[in-house]
Amino acid sequence: MLWRTLVFFGTDTGKTRKIAKLIHQKLGDAADAPVNINRTTLDSFLSYPVLLLGTPTLGQGQLPGMDAGCEGESWQEFIDGLSGMELTDKTVALFGLGDQVGYPDNFVSGMKALYDAVTDRGARVVGA
Numbered sequence: 540m541l542w543r544t545l546v547f548f549g550t551d552t553g554k555t556r557k558i559a560k561l562i563h564q565k566l567g568d569a570a571d572a573p574v575n576i577n578r579t580t581l582d583s584f585l586s587y588p589v590l591l592l593g594t595p596t597l598g599q600g601q602l603p604g605m606d607a608g609c610e611g612e613s614w615q616e617f618i619d620g621l622s623g624m625e626l627t628d629k630t631v632a633l634f635g636l637g638d639q640v641g642y643p644d645n646f647v648s649g650m651k652a653l654y655d656a657v658t659d660r661g662a663r664v665v666g667a
């Protein structure tokens with residue numbers, strides 16, 4: 540059985556999109572083409588049993604979004620819209636981009652924010 544898998548990503552300057560595309564190439568037919576989280580709907584997001592979620596860390600250890608200084612909405616606004624949703628049937632893997640030299644105190648902290656958002660709603664996160 541082939542589980543429907545999709546890479547959703549947020550990005551400010553495009554690097555996380557690039558990595559999402561590389562991951563998609565490795566997955567081949569196992570995954571649909573990556574989608575920017577600001578171009579999807581809640582229904583589409585919830586239709587995938589396996590989710591690969593990628594994010595940069597921006598601002599002061601934040602997810603991308605208006606509060607973190609992005610020009611448009613991104614993960615932060617999407618996560619806000621998940622309130623009250625259950626993700627108990629989802630398997631999630633996370634990847635993150637950051638800058639350990641410039642931001643040693645908040646290195647890839649956005650991944651933790653995504654981790655908390657999905658596990659608080661019952662998702663199973665895989666990978667160390």
Ligand SMILES: Cc1cc2nc3c(=O)[nH]c(=O)nc-3n(C[C@H](O)[C@H](O)[C@H](O)COP(=O)(O)O)c2cc1C
Nearest residue numbers: 551552553554555595596598600637638642646647
């Ligand atoms: C204003 C700004 C704030 C940042 N804050 C953090 C941070 O707190 N922690 C971190 O690990 N990286 C931080 N970064 C580095 C970005 O996460 C990194 O450049 C990332 O590759 C950007 O991905 P994107 O091109 O997909 O937006 C910051 C970068 C910028 C420009």
